[in-house]
Amino acid sequence: MINRIELLAPGGDLERAKTAIRYGADAVYLGGKKFSLRSRASNFEIEDIYKICKFAKEYGKEIHVVVNIIPHNEDFEGISNYLIELEKAGVKAIIVASLTIIKIAKEVAPKLEIHLSTQMSSLNSETVKFYESLGVDRVVLGRECSIDEIKEISNNTNIELEAFIHGAMCANYSGRCTISNALTLRDANRGGCAQSCRWKYHLMDNDKEISIPETLFSMSAKDLQGSRYVKDMIDSGIASLKIEGRMKSSYYLATVIKTYRKLIDLINEGKEIDYDYFDNEFSKAENRPTSTGFLKELPDENYHLYGINGAGVTHEFVGYVLDNDDDYATIEVRNKFVKGDVLEVFGPEIDNKDFVVDTVINKDGEIIELMNKPMEVVRMSIPFKVTKHDMLRKKRI
Amino acid sequence: MTLSSIERLEQIKQMGINNIIIHHNGFSDRANKFFDLFEIQEILTISKKLKLNVFLNLNTLIHEFELKQLKEFLLQIESFDFKGIYFNDLSYLHLLKDSRLFSLLIYNPDTLLTSYSDINNFLDLGIDSAVISKEITYEEINEIIKNSNKKLDLIVFGYLNMSYSRRHYIRNYLNVINSDYKVNKPLELIEATRTGRMPIMENQHGCSLFTEYVLCTLDLDLDGIRYGIVDDVFLDFSEVETAIKTEKGKVLETLNHKFDRDFSSGYMYLKTNLVK
Numbered sequence: 001m002i003n004r005i006e007l008l009a010p011g012g013d014l015e016r017a018k019t020a021i022r023y024g025a026d027a028v029y030l031g032g033k034k035f036s037l038r039s040r041a042s043n044f045e046i047e048d049i050y051k052i053c054k055f056a057k058e059y060g061k062e063i064h065v066v067v068n069i070i071p072h073n074e075d076f077e078g079i080s081n082y083l084i085e086l087e088k089a090g091v092k093a094i095i096v097a098s099l100t101i102i103k104i105a106k107e108v109a110p111k112l113e114i115h116l117s118t119q120m121s122s123l124n125s126e127t128v129k130f131y132e133s134l135g136v137d138r139v140v141l142g143r144e145c146s147i148d149e150i151k152e153i154s155n156n157t158n159i160e161l162e163a164f165i166h167g168a169m170c171a172n173y174s175g176r177c178t179i180s181n182a183l184t185l186r187d188a189n190r191g192g193c194a195q196s197c198r199w200k201y202h203l204m205d206n207d208k209e210i211s212i213p214e215t216l217f218s219m220s221a222k223d224l225q226g227s228r229y230v231k232d233m234i235d236s237g238i239a240s241l242k243i244e245g246r247m248k249s250s251y252y253l254a255t256v257i258k259t260y261r262k263l264i265d266l267i268n269e270g271k272e273i274d275y276d277y278f279d280n281e282f283s284k285a286e287n288r289p290t291s292t293g294f295l296k297e298l299p300d301e302n303y304h305l306y307g308i309n310g311a312g313v314t315h316e317f318v319g320y321v322l323d324n325d326d327d328y329a330t331i332e333v334r335n336k337f338v339k340g341d342v343l344e345v346f347g348p349e350i351d352n353k354d355f356v357v358d359t360v361i362n363k364d365g366e367i368i369e370l371m372n373k374p375m376e377v378v379r380m381s382i383p384f385k386v387t388k389h390d391m392l393r394k395k396r397i
Numbered sequence: 398m399t400l401s402s403i404e405r406l407e408q409i410k411q412m413g414i415n416n417i418i419i420h421h422n423g424f425s426d427r428a429n430k431f432f433d434l435f436e437i438q439e440i441l442t443i444s445k446k447l448k449l450n451v452f453l454n455l456n457t458l459i460h461e462f463e464l465k466q467l468k469e470f471l472l473q474i475e476s477f478d479f480k481g482i483y484f485n486d487l488s489y490l491h492l493l494k495d496s497r498l499f500s501l502l503i504y505n506p507d508t509l510l511t512s513y514s515d516i517n518n519f520l521d522l523g524i525d526s527a528v529i530s531k532e533i534t535y536e537e538i539n540e541i542i543k544n545s546n547k548k549l550d551l552i553v554f555g556y557l558n559m560s561y562s563r564r565h566y567i568r569n570y571l572n573v574i575n576s577d578y579k580v581n582k583p584l585e586l587i588e589a590t591r592t593g594r595m596p597i598m599e600n601q602h603g604c605s606l607f608t609e610y611v612l613c614t615l616d617l618d619l620d621g622i623r624y625g626i627v628d629d630v631f632l633d634f635s636e637v638e639t640a641i642k643t644e645k646g647k648v649l650e651t652l653n654h655k656f657d658r659d660f661s662s663g664y665m666y667l668k669t670n671l672v673k
Binding site for chain 1: 446459460461462463476487488490491492506507508509510512513514515518519532533537540541543552557559560561562563564565566567569570571572574576578580582584585586588589591593594597599604606608609
């Protein structure tokens with residue numbers, strides 16, 4: 001029997017959550033204004049959570065809400081009412097890192113599933129069994145697990161497991177790092193992480209410097225790209241594949257989610273997989289250089305970043321389809337393109353399709369050849385049918 | 398107090414210390430010295446004669462393929478006369494649920510126990526105690542002490558570990574710069590725009606980074622704490638001895654005057670904020 005694994009994607013705000021759903025996520029996780037890490041993500045007011053739950057329901061998808069701060073005494077204020085509201089809104093699950101919040105949720109909002117956050121660094125089956133004994137429905141495994149460990153944990157446990165498949169990685173065990181607290185007074189476990197692990201450091205042996213000036217020491221990790229392990233993950237019987245990135249753009253989400261959606265569907269259909277094609281697709285979205293994280297092996301130097309932060313992204317997001325009629329598509333310009341450029345369209349229902357930019361008309365009805373005003377709405381002829389919410393991208397030269 | 402040498406046991410007792418913490422060479426990390434089972438038995442024997450209580454610190458996180466070895470180890474120490482067992486990974490709560498060792502467990506996840514409510518929920522499981530997180534304020538610590546169901550432990554002296562990773566940062570970095578530097582002791586990091594030195598330790602478990610300063614709260618009133626933990630990692634015995642023997646109220650000043658190291662009250666009066 002095929003395990004219909006869940007593809008779980010982030011939604012930093014209402015629009016991005018909708019994009020995630022449109023582009024193929026089975027479930028979206030998001031954070032409220034309180035009680036969630038990633039304080040710099042836009043995050044949701046409760047009204048927006050109601051809206052996204054309604055939207056997800058129309059698509060047959062689910063919403064998980066992150067309530068994963070490591071709480072201080074003062075942080076519990078209002079938590080009961082918040083959880084009650086989440087349940088009322090139709091949220092499927094909350095992702096938590098506190099025994100108190102687990103307990104409160106079970107009392108006041110028993111319909112909410114409890115998912116144990118990766119902040120708790122669950123790395124073995126005995127830990128999972130402990131959480132099972134508390135009534136936790138799902139455990140998000142630590143990103144330090146190898147694929148063999150994930151398989152073994154899955155074999156040895158009964159409750160649902162979730163594992164990261166894509167996105168940024170903490171340099172250290174999640175939840176166990178206070179470098180940000182120490183160097184910037186920003187509490188990593190309450191949403192303020194300054195990512196101090198990605199800074200540069202001198203490595204010293206007493207007064208002797210071991211590091212070299214052109215390549216200083218860093219703890220910066222490459223992002224995870226686990227596409228080659230999706231089949232193993234499915235075979236392991238875990239419930240969910242998680243994409244990191246509540247602060248990522250709609251374009252990034254659309255690209256990554258659509259690519260995993262396609263990959264999972266092909267695997268489920270028993271098709272042969274051309275992984276080079278998928279690598280190429282991921283490279284069209286902005287991100288750091290990637291690696292397989294801990295999935296394949298213990299990371300060596302090739303899994304880390306020393307001074308390089310850009311990934312050599314191959315494509316740039318240039319336009320968003322707002323509407324389409326028989327002759328023209330209405331496009332919101334996002335980045336510069338010109339007449340004669342080759343653009344690629346992709347969307348929830350359309351695979352990569354190229355065309356050459358020809359006639360473009362601005363709001364005054366004038367034909368223009370340079371599209372360089374972000375958010376300007378133009379009409380353009382596209383020689384095939386596009387649909388609202390499709391995206392246009394251009395190969396970088 | 399953590400133990401770095403069996404030979405020091407008597408001296409430690411003479412300093413008025415009644416409880417020692419030891420580290421195992423398989424399931425412990427972040428210490429000056431790790432002991433094998435034979436040495437642990439020897440420490441227990443000597444400590445019994447000296448009327449010293451022995452605590453075992455099992456502070457590594459456990460990966461799936463370590464479970465078999467861990468189960469064997471726990472069976473081997475089941476009859477050992479520990480006063481308590483500090484643990485970091487929650488697997489211990491399930492592995493030891495039917496063992497006499499369960500009631501000796503003291504939860505110490507370093508960074509996760511920042512509220513009395515969470516602490517009480519762990520205590521309600523039947524464990525002995527817990528260690529309050531050290532990156533919180535004096536005010537928060539006192540509120541936790543006041544509202545917890547049992548007496549708790551707190552690190553009161555020593556370098557604080559700021560991070561714990563499965564990655565081998567030093568080894569990997571030396572490979573990147575093609576260095577054959579032989580690392581046989583803890584090194585230090587200096588952030589590129591600062592001057593403070595942060596000790597960094599790497600071993601088979603991965604890498605841990607520590608604060609620029611040595612926490613010293615021995616001058617503060619922390620009544621209600623069960624045990625104040627003195628951690629000697631990276632420190633000379635003379636520094637620890639001075640800290641313990643100095644009159645309360647003068648410890649910080651004395652240490653900073655006498656030793657070339659930054660001793661500080663840490664986060665006690667600093668509130669970490671939440672936003673950018």
